[in-house]
Amino acid sequence: MVYFRSKNFGIMDFSRECFQTVYQNKHGIDSLYITKIGVLLASEQKAIIVKNESEEQETKIVGKFDRNVTCVATDGDLIACGDESGQVRVVINRRNTLRRYCEHTARINELKVNERMVISCSDDMTVKVFDIGKQESVWTVSDSNDYVKGIDVMDGVLYSGSYDGHVNGYILDRQERVFSYDSRCKVSKVCGLGGFRVAFSCLNEVRVIEANDCGEVEEIGKSMHIKEVTGMKYYEGRLYTSSLDASIRVFTKDLVMISKVRTRYGILSLNILDGVLWIGLVDGQIQKLQKEKEQVKKRRKVYKKSVDDLEDEIDVEVVKSLKKKYDAVEGKLNRYEYKRSMMGAIRKRDMQEIFAVMSYIQEKREFEHAFLDLDRGALGEVIDAMTEFFSIKEFIPIFIECFEEICSQYERDICDDRRLSSKMEVLAGVIDEEIFFQEENLRTISLLECFQADVC
Known part of the structure; x- marks a missing residue:
């Protein structure tokens, strides 16, 4: 559970x-x-x-x-x-x-x-x-x-x-x-x-x-x-x-x-x-x-207050959010109000809350219910949030599931609505860019490791 x-x-x-x-x-x-x-x-x-x-x-x-x-x-x-x-x-x-x-x-x-x-x-x-x-x-x-x-x-x-x-x-x-x-x-x-x-x-x-x-x-x-x-x-x-x-x-x-x-x-x-x-x-x-x-100085100060052990990342770190307590959101999720919780977090544009809510929904396997019967305006808001935060690596597996669910439930709506089609095109471009960007990073890291191995 x-x-x-x-x-x-x-x-x-x-x-x-x-x-x-x-x-x-x-x-x-x-x-x-x-x-x-x-x-x-x-x-x-x-x-x-x-x-x-x-x-x-x-x-x-x-x-x-x-x-x-x-x-x-x-x-x-x-x-x-x-x-x-x-x-x-x-x-x-x-x-x-x-x-x-x-x-x-x-x-x-x-x-x-x-x-x-x-x-x-x-x-x-x-x-x-x-x-x-x-x-x-x-x-x-x-x-x-x-x-x-x-x-x-x-x-x-x-x-x-x-x-x-x-x-x-x-x-x-x-x-x-x-x-x-x-x-x-x-x-x-x-x-x-x-x-x-x-x-x-x-x-x-x-x-x-x-x-x-x-x-x-x-x-x-x-x-x-x-x-x-x-x-x-x-x-x-x-x-x-x-x-x-x-x-x-x-x-x-x-x-x-x-x-x-x-x-x-x-x-x-x-x-x-x-x-x-x-x-x-x-x-x-x-x-x-x-x-x-x-x-670097500012990050180290935050690290000491937040956690003991962190991965070495440049821009983004996953930490335990010890200070923020989303009591109202917890109540909604415990009452199975997945859609309401998700849309509330997205409209606030609070990255912490979006991550918390959508991670919970993902682990409960409830994305199908969360995306059920969204109007086109709300669907556009979800796509915008996915586009904005897709470059943060912790969101990628969550948003991939969201993307599949959106395509499954709303393919016809997207095809019929020029505004939604444009938003999906932007999201697709962001996904392509991010995948290319990560592939280039991995290639660079691999070359560096090979070089270091040859030197040793």
Whole structure:
């Protein structure tokens, strides 16, 4: 006989504890840049810098606008800000306005700046290139038929992505378009990867394409987050992506996932400076990824309080949850209310409780009853939770049984409902990625063991 006790089924996810909060804003952080002296961010009608060296989180206002600031960018002493009205302002030495451009007629979505130029994209369907030494733009790109949401510059190539589905590449010096690719979906972010290879996002998808010298485009790969992709950054040969699903994924240039980490809230923006990852969250927090030594120190402290003997894992450890007592859940499960307990845990998004409840249901062999007569909304919630937590190895055998049960009971519902079909497609992609990721890990470990054996 298996009796439910929350201390018997517990899981601790250290990947959520590796971020350190450095600032709390009143509103979500849609745009941030990291400088040597602090964090530059957009906050309502102001662009502000939060100084790193200040223990009291001293802030300095860079510029005030009549409308909300939508994006910021920086390079050295230059700071560029854009707002909802279409105004672009260039500030020098964090206080003096050097240029003010009012050529755009709608919201500024993204900015790029260097010592010579500022490049902006807007909901007025244009991209504009401004020479900082001049009072007006030197080039306007108007190839798009919808909002231009993302731009990037790498190796003298300007990339743009718009809601009409097109990703375009231009040679800046020649002011000439060299390729155009129709993705057939709304493009919100673009990120150059070198040469004519570029990554871009469509809702929750991440894709990589590459153009040749003749302008012909080849699709290199595709991956998926659970929710909309909100940030992309290429750093030292790796592509970093963030999402509203509260995760960051790391890919090679060929879009092979090599790592991922989660935080507690949806991510709106990300940036990297000197190897440190910074993120802006929907709840207004700015967080940075703790250094490896800080993470190890924190983990050891938790280990001593939790258990005596642990497996050597990097991100996730299974521990006895001695402190949490899910008395209400225990009562429901002891009354055979499997479905109600499962859905309650899933809606809370409490990983400890989800693991405890579903482990119990698995041991009781009651998944058939737990999944009986779910409406399509509840089924979608279950699939979302499976997608979010599938990468945690302790969940994999549980979710495999859940997946089989869902396919057995709801195959027709999934085929008839486009939303459920899309969710199952995302889950299938996550499963494929995770299996490939684990296989690569095992292959690497095997090669290492063989090498060590040869040395001995």
